[in-house]
Amino acid sequence: MKKLVCAGEILVEIMAERIGQGFLAPGPLVGPFPSGAPAIFIDQAARLGQPAGLIAAVGDDDFGHLNIERLRADGADISAIKVHRGAATGTAFVTYETDGSRHFVYNIKQSAAGLIEIGTEARALLASADHFHVMGTSLFSPETIAVARAGIEAVKARGGTVSFDPNIREEMLDLPGLREALHFVLSKTDLFLPSGPELFIFAKATDEEGAVREMLQRGISTVVVKKGGQGAVHFDRAGRTVSPGFVVDEIDPTGAGDCFAAAFVSFWLRGATPEKALRIANGCGALAVTKKGPMEGIAFLAAVEAFIETAETGEA
Ligand code: ATP
Secondary structure: OOOOOEEEOOEEEEEOOOOOOOOOOOOOEEEEEEOOHHHHHHHHHOOOOOOOEEEEEEEOHHHHHHHHHHHHHHOOOOOOOEOOOOOOEEEEEEEOOOOOOEEEEEEEEHHHHHHHHOHHHHHHHHHOEEEEEEEHHHOOOOOHHHHHHHHHHHHHOOOOOOEEEEOEEEEEEHHHOOHHHHHHHHHHOOEEEEEEHHHOOOOOOOOOOHHHHHHOOOOOOOEEOOOHHEEEEEEEEEEEEEEEEEEEOOOOOOHHHHHHHHHHHHHHHHOOOOHHHHHHHHHHHHHHHHOOOOOOOOOOOOHHHHHHHHHHHHEO
């Protein structure tokens, strides 16, 4: 089976317990929950049985070990996760507002996550990889951008493929070199996985069909647009495939996009039809939102297969 690799931030997430609680006064917290978009992605792929490894850095602290143990237990390749003495694992403190929005206090750049590099172990991992997945969230410094470039180049040199989820946070857009880096990543991308509005960051067209056409003309073979509870739409030269989302009670949306992407990429690498890959990915995305904590709802293959057998789908 093909091996996929991702590089980027490992974090823990700590949440305000009550909706609307905020962080301007002391209040009850829950967590730490293992998190970080690349860690969520790799853990979901591993739980689906896909060989998967992560290039990352954590501190020599409980938060770092919590993540490493979770990934190890699920069968991910953790050989390229560096444990740094003297640096703390990244954190995200999250508060949920009454209107359903989320606010984050991050410590990523100044944490161990900012110390990611291509060392001996990362080089060895990339030498065994067939696919590299790039996450927009991970392109937060010149160093992390260099790691993504190195990953892409190593995997492409071996005849492998690249996928890209441009989940960029707005405050990142001013980072020097980011726009050039995004254009480089896009020029090497085979499979593009934006969620709704992210499709338009890179397109001149203002309608979905037009924007997708531009992406396919750039040489991207497959575009999958994630649409939250409504599911997802797949485009390639053969046409368009719509797959409705599954009906679930949403408890915590963090991580749904990463679980969806991991499942879709895993089944795309297995040569599954768009219908099959979308159904599994929608199933993983839906199950992800049913639990509090970004990695608590990540499903094993048998569980997602059982879920999609019986679950109800909504309107696409
Ligand atoms: P995030 O950045 O929060 O991880 P995203 O914006 O990248 O997510 P979404 O489109 O929100 O991605 O969600 C990804 C997929 O997860 C959807 O395409 C769908 O399959 C599933 N999903 C998300 N929210 C729900 C929901 N409320 N009910 C059912 N499925 C959902």
